[in-house]
Amino acid sequence: MRTEILDTPELGDRSYLIHNGDAAIVVDPQRDVERLLAIADGLGVGIDLVLETHIHNDYVSGGRLLATTTGARYAVNAEDPVGFPRLGIGDGDRLTAGSLSVQVLATPGHTHTHLSYVVADLADSGPPAVFTGGSLLYGGVGRTDLAGPRDTEELTRAQFRSAHRLARILPPATALYPTHGFGSFCSAGAATEGHGDGHTSTIGGEVARNDALTASDEETFVRALLARLTAYPGYYAHMASLNHAGAGPIDLTGPEPVDPAELGARIAAGEWVIDLRERIAYAADHVMGTVNVGLDTRFATYVGWLVPWGRPLTLIGARAGDIRRAQRQLGLIGIARPSGAAAGDLATIAGPLDRGGYERVTFAGVPEPSASDVLLDVRRDDEWAAGHVDGAVHTPLAELTDRLPQIPPGRVWVHCAGGYRASSAASLLHGAGRDVVLVDDDFANATCTGLAIVGADHPL
Incomplete structure (x- = not known):
């Protein structure tokens, strides 16, 4: 056997x-x-x-x-x-x-x-x-x-x-x-x-x-x-x-192609447009109003966690094969065929649409939390309880969309455990008009920078 x-x-x-x-x-x-x-x-x-x-x-x-x-x-x-x-x-x-x-x-x-x-x-x-x-x-x-x-x-x-x-x-x-x-x-x-x-x-x-x-x-x-x-x-x-x-097969029919005008209309209507590119490329240049969920092994889980169930999705990515991979992953958790997609270089996808970017740093570049610099931790509650930066604001990624108005004013330096979730959070904040910096680093490195770590595993 x-x-x-x-x-x-x-x-x-x-x-x-x-x-x-x-x-x-x-x-x-x-x-x-x-x-x-x-x-x-x-x-x-x-x-x-x-x-x-x-x-x-x-x-x-x-x-x-x-x-x-x-x-x-x-x-x-x-x-x-x-x-x-x-x-x-x-x-x-x-x-x-x-x-x-x-x-x-x-x-x-x-x-x-x-x-x-x-x-x-x-x-x-x-x-x-x-x-x-x-x-x-x-x-x-x-x-x-x-x-x-x-x-x-x-x-x-x-x-x-x-x-x-x-x-x-x-x-x-x-x-x-x-x-x-x-x-x-x-x-x-x-x-x-x-x-x-x-x-x-x-x-x-x-x-x-x-x-x-x-x-x-x-x-x-x-x-x-x-x-x-x-x-x-x-x-x-x-x-x-x-x-x-009892489910049938995944619908892998190609999504409707969207041009820049249609993409802009969907963003303006508040629809979810997911950019599949990795977070370094997204931070450097992206279409404003899109949300970054990088296409790796966590992709479907975090789309299913972030996007309200049943809402239409539009995907954009560097290659047509990325769209197909994303569509297959989404089908594994029952998310229906995306309503639209665009693949290729960003200039072609975006056309005249507004584009932007934000800074990426490691923990070595993060200032102490203050009235003008907000350190936002988007990890889960259990991760926060195990240890966090003293003075940081905690909002789990899954709750961020609903709690965006509650994030204090100032420049937002956003981190998670390794950068993946923080990139999604930074894209949401940037789309909402906030001045944001992505902390693309392992949280363990925060302890080496002079930032004060407190929590159950890091007593004062």
């Missing part, structure tokens, strides 16, 4: 294709199912069974689409009120695909109806593998607050018990394959560092180092996990309904 790992670094998740050279099982497929189909074709195996560990909050599932495309059985918890035919399953059920055997285990915690799957090859005496979705991760567990605050403590306790159930009933040599834990905001304190090659771990390995399995007792675990739950992207609120309905 072999397990093929499909990383989706844009969302910090993994999908899996398990096969034995004949039959294949897929766990938690992303919406771009072409990748899985290509792997199956290359291996010469048919996909017999598609398994969903839970109704996902951080991406649109490709499960229904993959099952429809291949004719595979699509197994979803029978308690989930989905709007499409599926094989309803629950705790204790057993499924087969050729000689591959699947044991279904209820592991509530990340969601109420979360399932894990123990897969073994009946023709092989080797250890099984367990696919744990958002339950037991590498070093920790999936977050437990996505069902709402009233359910969070209950789910946190369930998460602890589910982790211990897996550790109790599975052999130490059982290979562990979670869906979350690789950068997804569905994780709660999990990390791949120190876990073999970052691709695999075992139940025995997690017993020795996983937060949920090394805590002295349930109360200690619950207090610790609740304390480290952080903000998560606003688009999560819309994923469950899309996944309950």
Whole structure:
């Protein structure tokens, strides 16, 4: 039995294709199912069974689409009120695909109806593998607050018990394959560092180092996990309904081309125009009124966090291929085809439209906060609590659009942890007419500049 790992670094998740050279099982497929189909074709195996560990909050599932495309059985918890035919399953059920055997285990915690799957090859005496979705991760567990605050403590306790159930009933040599834990905001304190090659771990390995399995007792675990739950992207609120309905393929039809006149009209109307270029180029020269969200592995997450759900988007970038990449990433989280796009050199995209730029500095160039120099920290609340510059103003990036009028007067020096979020914040401030400087630097360097750092980890 072999397990093929499909990383989706844009969302910090993994999908899996398990096969034995004949039959294949897929766990938690992303919406771009072409990748899985290509792997199956290359291996010469048919996909017999598609398994969903839970109704996902951080991406649109490709499960229904993959099952429809291949004719595979699509197994979803029978308690989930989905709007499409599926094989309803629950705790204790057993499924087969050729000689591959699947044991279904209820592991509530990340969601109420979360399932894990123990897969073994009946023709092989080797250890099984367990696919744990958002339950037991590498070093920790999936977050437990996505069902709402009233359910969070209950789910946190369930998460602890589910982790211990897996550790109790599975052999130490059982290979562990979670869906979350690789950068997804569905994780709660999990990390791949120190876990073999970052691709695999075992139940025995997690017993020795996983937060949920090394805590002295349930109360200690619950207090610790609740304390480290952080903000998560606003688009999560819309994923469950899309996944309950069952999504189709991503619409990759090219967006409507926009000329400078149309681009200007959209900006004037207050529409969201996202500039995909990296932040150095954007700071040097950009179309006024655009917002910079650089096209890297964080792109979809932060567009989904910043832009109100359902609002039309126009994309501009240096290359047509960048537009296509961005469109694909957005489709993974259910954002519809952009309403327009322009690609090429900035002069051609902008035409006569107003352009501008702002200064970029490191922390070495940042003055002490004062009445004339505002240092704006756009990191999350937990990052701020762990340590911040004394006298800085704190407004998380996700809240900045609504709180722009509250930013004090003066020149705004804006920073985050490394520059990516600060660039989006600087573009919003610059578009609102503020005098802004992008602090494009690692926050750790602030401690080397003479700026006073205060907070939980940096006492006065």
